[in-house]
Amino acid sequence: MTGTDPWIVAGEAFSSRLVLGTGGISSMEVLERTVRASGTQLVTVALRRIEASADAAMMRVLDRCGVRLLPNTAGCRTAREAVLTARLGREAFGTDWVKLEVIGDERTLLPDAVELLDAAEHLVDDGFRVLAYTTDDAVLGRRLADAGCAAVMPLGSPIGSGLGIRNPHAIALLREAVDVPVVLDAGIGTASDAALAMELGCDAVLLASAVTRARDPERMARAMRSAVEAGRLARSAGRIPRRWHAEASTQFEGLPQL
Template sequence: MTVQNETDPLEIAGERLDSRLIMGTGGAPSMAVLREALVASGTELTTVAMRRVDPSARGSVLDVLRECGVRVLPNTAGCFTAGEAVLTAKLAREALGTDWVKLEVIADERTLLPDPIELVEAAEQLVDDGFTVLPYTSDDPVLARRLERIGCAAVMPLGSPIGSGLGIRNPHNIALIVEQAGVPVILDAGIGTASDAALAMELGCDAVLLATAVTRAQSPARMAAAMRHAVEAGRLARQAGRIPRRHHAQASSPFEGLAT
């Protein structure tokens, strides 16, 4: 078995991605650091936010993505209502020529937790309008199921609050979401370090989306490489099938034939 040469693409809405690590661009100290990190991560899909143009801005994140050959995934970060999120998604479609959107409708600035009522409302409108909707959601399996039924192309439950680096606080809920999902499950938000990303994949997630853990690391490019390996390692471990946990030891060396 030649594990190294196996292809294991992620498919979202009929589109194939060879990397299961989706990156965000927020928090990088410079475009140069961002470029290095994106290259090291091996990502093929990366989020951007939509904001009022700043006439004094120098260098565009779009140029960096183009140079890296990375596909752009606009988000609706900062939107508090379905109406704001839908307008932002439509502006992103017009500006960037993509109907993919990371749908984010937050409830408050302190927790940045998703507002489930507004999220479902926005998802319905955007799916009806032909968008490929990737919703950032809480780790509630019922809400994830509702989003899938509406027609979302993936569900993206949080591991813990955005930017918190607290990892996956409720692995059981993530496992429940994975168990029932008919669309890709992408662990979005809360990743702090490589082991968190590996755990997400071991739990059966199809991909991981992260930004802060890389962009605000002391060495973003190194952490990006770590995340790339962690996602691959976690995926392989999931496919390999882990051993059951045991209460007591089980010797791996035979007892027979010992010198006495």
């Protein structure tokens, strides 16, 4: 196994386990270099009022890079808003994939579990492939999977915080609780956070700010690509157990009396 063995979500296989968000990117030129350096095959995009939207260059870059688009519902606070935004995304981008995001608090941008599950149920019924941004709660994750979500995407810490994975145990429990792919989404600050997500058993990592707002986005994209591959390899290699005391790696047998 290599670090790039494929994962499958909504029936589609991806060899890259890095999902890239475009939010926060400084220019279309940087976007193209960053997407290519990351090796990603799945990229999130958003919809805004046309006066505030990106110009057509962004879509040209993403089309040229050959990535699949994952429209989000960022900024939605209710199931009704999220369902309508997902439908508008389907219309604009021509895909029934959606990163479902329903926010319950402006300061923390934490998901609203009640609205999220309601929106997920509606969108699954409407034929969407729902990748749900959620908390690291294993019970909620299971409810989303049972509702038919294609993937559950727990946060490591609040969006854009760069605080990494605050509760690795919760992510590991969520991984055990569902059969659909688990994508660590939000909170990644640097490469070791992405590697940890993979070591905990996540199928992929979704990040935006950690790369787009890094001093050198292209270089950080390369770092994240390596980290995700390294973490995946380490997970599949089977790490040693943690011990309270030392365990010598050099044998005692034959130790001379000096």
